[in-house]
Amino acid sequence: METYLSLIVGLYFAASVYLLLSESLIRMLIGVALMGNGVNLLIFTAGRITRDVPPIIAKGAASAQVMGDGAIANPLPQALILTAIVISFALLAFVLVLAYRAYETTGTDDTAEMRLSEPIEPAHLPKGY
């Protein structure tokens, strides 16, 4: 099962990088959103795939096993991903707002035209001390 997911993760990365390399701000934002999912799936797959059994200790049992018969899914990557999902969402929201404000201020969503902080003429070198 890891093989399929590895291929899908590869697809996610290829797609998001392609979008991030665009000069259109919105495509870049979508690329950010995709990459978040790609990374989450990457961590998930790297922690190995177990079908169906959630990492929950059964009623009556005192502990659970992550290896051998009756193993539960690996809880560690899940804990990592759970916060990662929320944080990448918060980041996405922030970046969306940032892009929106940048669009409002510069009147364009083409990154090649957003040159306020790095103007085309190179910065002056300091003279003296």
Place this chain on the structure above:
Amino acid sequence: MIGYAVLTPFIAALFAPVLVRLFGHWAAWILALVPAFICYRLVDYIPAIAKGERVLESHAWLDGFGINYSFLVDGLSLTFAFLIAGIGFFIVLYSGGYLKGHKHLGRFLATLLAFMGSMLGLVLADNLITLFVFWEATSITSFLLIGFDHERMASRRSALQALIITGLGGLVMLAGFALMGIIGGTFELSELFTKSDVIKGNELYTAVFWLVMAGAFTKSAQVPFHSWLANAMEAPTPVSAYLHSATMVKAGVYLIMRTTPILGGTDLWETVLPIVGGATLIIGTILAVRDTDMKLMLAYTTVASLGLLVMMLGVGSDRAIEGAVLYLIAHSFFKGALFMVVGTVDHEAGTRQITKLGGLRSAMPITALAAGLAALSMCGLPPFLGFLAKESIYHALSHGGVFEWSLAITAIIGNALMFGVAASIAIRPFMGRWIDPPKSVHEGSLMLVLGPVVLSLIGLVSALSLSFMQPHFFAPMISAVAGREVPIDLHLWGGVNTALVLSVITVGLGVAVFIMMPSLRKSFDQLLTFIGWGPDKGFDQAITGLTWFAGRFTNALQTGEIRTYMRTTFLITALALLVPMFVLNIWPQAPEFPKMRPWEIGVFLFLTLGVLQVVLARTRLTAIVSIGVQGIAVALTFMMFGAPDLSFTQFMVETLSVVILALVLTRLRLMRIDRRSVGAGIIDGSIALGVGVGMASLLMLVTQGPLDLRLSEFFSTHSYAIAHGRNIVNVILVDFRALDTLGEITVVLIAGVSALALIRVRPSGDSTPGAKDLIQSDPSTKEASS
């Protein structure tokens, strides 16, 4: 105890500005108590040191690395500490008088005290790393002192030059210390003294020598690093008087003295040091004679004196060390006094150009007296300490082969030129015809004259009270430098011998130099103008070149096009993923394709199609919907493979994402077509493909390898037993790794606050100008509206 004494100046520095605010320049009297107190504490050590003992004190700092806050009091460090604290006492008072009413007097005194503390720590440190820390602290505090008058560019330049030269030297020295510590197996100087043979025998000895000497030569302004010392004259005179008499510039000499028992005595040592020192002596004196600014004249003679000291330490015989030690002490007193004299003249008369001053003795009799006494010591005339020093130097140099004799001739020339300079400074401004100075002259205040008078008198008294000074200061210090007990026998009158004859020759030449001073000055000036290039100019060229290079480099890297940045980043990502696999020839094994359940096939198809649809979307609605589709497919994937928590979270996040995306994207236009050219599309596509293939291969490699499940095992076993929770994921989040979660919710909160601020905070009037208006308007409005 000594470790705390070293810290007192730093503590006093904290209170200096407050005290100055309360008491004005009288605060200097209070702050001068600090060095006085340190001297008082140091007195306790004199009996033990006189007996040839060595006092160690150590506080653990970074224990595991052999780095301790440790101190070593012996003849060398004790005498140095006395010089630093003793002269420091008078300098603090002098500063109070010199900068009376200056608005930054508090800041000045604070920096001065911090410098004093750094210097004390430097000379008293036993651990090499402690020494290095204090060494760099002197670089930083001296930077602040030299650049005190920071509104002038010349000051800033000098300060920066001093910092760069001495700071770089210090870093190189640190490398030397590290090597020395590794070879010797300890960072404690007191233990390294016994490891001398190990270090000298090591094949890396040459490297250690050059690295450590780089620190010493830069700090002690040896040729070609001498330019910072003269430029440091931009500082207020109290700084010059302190830094260039007993402290900063002597730190390099101190380091050479300290390492003599460890690194000294080799051919390398006995060749390099005399040559560098001799060259510095001659160049320093030539530059001193050339100048007419008395402060600069003194500064260049300081360079020359440092050269003489390095030269003598390079010779390394017992008498040579004796000469160096005596000269160092004598120099600290007469140079400190003369700098303060020049400062007082400058302060009272308004100029320090030697050609514009004359006949001041009637107006400033006490200052004139101090100048005279100090100059006599500098000229090396009996019965002053300078005379004793010079006798020892000549004695050491006149008993040897051709090399020693050539050094002796160098010393005679250097000393004769210094004689001329000293005589000029003591005689020209005070004697002869009265020349009207720019200000009406009167004697300096008590704070201004106390230092010069006392210091110049010490130069006389210490030579006369030889029976006390020799066993208590000179002998222990000489023994400490030599690293063993050295019998010494000093006399003011040792009968007629070679050394005395050389002294007489020096005095004769010196008088001639004094008389011929104006013509000498002219010819030296012509010579130097003819050469036209010096390290000082070189420094400017180096800095200009560096700025030019940095500017070009930055402009080349920072094109301002985000696409270039992104392409570089991801290209390197792809290479970092793929190149190791090619080079090491590690590839994933032929993958297995296990049988999938029908719904798994369905979900994976959804995933693939969703992602592809996102990339190919032409309208924003399609894009939003496709994002939703792939997100829900991800959620289903989590659900199928035992992660219900993730699945729920993903569902909710996708819902909210779509809402927020819709809210933002309705306000932005999505270009119907991706405006990439075919070429750009191919480049981007290749990079994207590279990253994708790299990630997929990496992940296959990882999943085909073994998995360390110890952590998961721990959580699964203890989740219910310790943390009373059956949902292991939740227990990890809120209990086992709660601190991580605390950090993560902080990120969420910060993202929320920042987004809110971006939306809500607007420039007044809520007029949002377009890009063209902004680019045309001036930078200040640009700042305000963006």
Place this chain on the structure above:
Amino acid sequence: MNTLILRTIAPTLTSLMVIYSIIVLLSGHNQPGGGFIGGLIAASAFALYGIACGVGPVRRALYFHPIAISGFGMLLAGLSGVVSFYKDVPYLTGLWWFPKFSGGIEVPLSTPLFFDIGVWLVVVGSLVSIALALEEKD
């Protein structure tokens, strides 16, 4: 999205979702759920309410500013770790009490519970504040 149906059912739907989110939050220690998921559910609920009925009613319903709620959550989560100091254990160590009330009902209380409630508040507050600010801008 000014549709009548949505506007009619939104208040009810929102309150149901918030109640459900609290259940998810509290049961999270033993079943799937917890502060993050619960917070997201509640945040979606308020976002939905905002879309349906406008921002004003949501702000009134919340009473506090969403960022203030978020900040309070942060404080609660941080403080729940401080209890550890009184027991001489490292910061944020989970501590449990099982007080018994009349009628034999045992209510397990723990610092991780309060921590999780803090997480819930932070997530709700931050996300709602972003969503409302975006919805408001028209």
